[in-house]
Amino acid sequence: xxxxxxxxxxxxxxxxxxxxxxxxxxxxxxxxxxxxxxxxxxxxxxxxxxxxxxxxxxxxxxxxxxxxxxxxxxxxxxxxxxxxxxxxxxxxxxxxxxxxxxxxxxxxxxxxx
Amino acid sequence: xxxxxxxxxxxxxxxxxxxxxxxxxxxxxxxxxxxxxxxxxxxxxxxxxxxxxxxxxxxxxxxxxxxxxxxxxxxxxxxxxxxxxxxxxxxxxxxxxxxxxxxxxxxxxxxxxx
Numbered sequence: 001x002x003x004x005x006x007x008x009x010x011x012x013x014x015x016x017x018x019x020x021x022x023x024x025x026x027x028x029x030x031x032x033x034x035x036x037x038x039x040x041x042x043x044x045x046x047x048x049x050x051x052x053x054x055x056x057x058x059x060x061x062x063x064x065x066x067x068x069x070x071x072x073x074x075x076x077x078x079x080x081x082x083x084x085x086x087x088x089x090x091x092x093x094x095x096x097x098x099x100x101x102x103x104x105x106x107x108x109x110x111x112x113x
Numbered sequence: 114x115x116x117x118x119x120x121x122x123x124x125x126x127x128x129x130x131x132x133x134x135x136x137x138x139x140x141x142x143x144x145x146x147x148x149x150x151x152x153x154x155x156x157x158x159x160x161x162x163x164x165x166x167x168x169x170x171x172x173x174x175x176x177x178x179x180x181x182x183x184x185x186x187x188x189x190x191x192x193x194x195x196x197x198x199x200x201x202x203x204x205x206x207x208x209x210x211x212x213x214x215x216x217x218x219x220x221x222x223x224x225x226x227x
């Protein structure tokens with residue numbers, strides 16, 4: 001079945017540092033890939049998505065590229081801010097599974113001023 | 114409101130009791146999903162509705178869990194004879210339809226079974 005494996009945390013960074021969170025997936029079909037973010041005290045929000053191979057999703061300075069050859073969807077940001085402190089979840093959905101989301105375990109990121 | 118609304122936000126119940134968790138999706142969204150998030154884990158799929166019918170309930174852990182969506186809008190997740198292992202955050206999400214559109218999540222209900 002579908003599954004997602006993402007880098008374990010927690011990750012602690014200084015402001016303006018480079019952030020990367022690794023994510024790899026296993027899927028039987030041709031999934032869409034997502035990064036969701038959960039800020040403290042808030043619900044899950046879609047951060048970015050990519051629906052086919054070589055697509056790049058981007059939002060709020062974050063980027064991730066759908067790499068079919070390595071089954072990966074790594075999240076990157078060049079210069080993090082304190083406000084980026086959150087839990088980040090990699091996820092996939094597949095038409096064969098009615099587009100229900102399969103999530104990774106989440107990576108907690110803390111950015112220090 | 115404009116988003117997915119879940120009530121209550123917190124629920125503490127005694128072991129063996131029955132609980133109901135409510136989800137009010139975004140108006141017009143036909144697809145509704147329930148997920149369960151245990152501490153330190155990502156959300157796990159429970160059940161999916163397309164309109165009034167449960168199209169996929171393969172994620173429900175056992176027959177103590179049941180969910181309904183009688184009018185194709187509000188959904189209720191029902192848990193009978195609660196156990197301490199049921200303690201988790203229960204998340205609801207809705208999307209316009211199932212054709213690969215964005216799922217919007219509610220803030221969740223934190224259930225604690227004591």
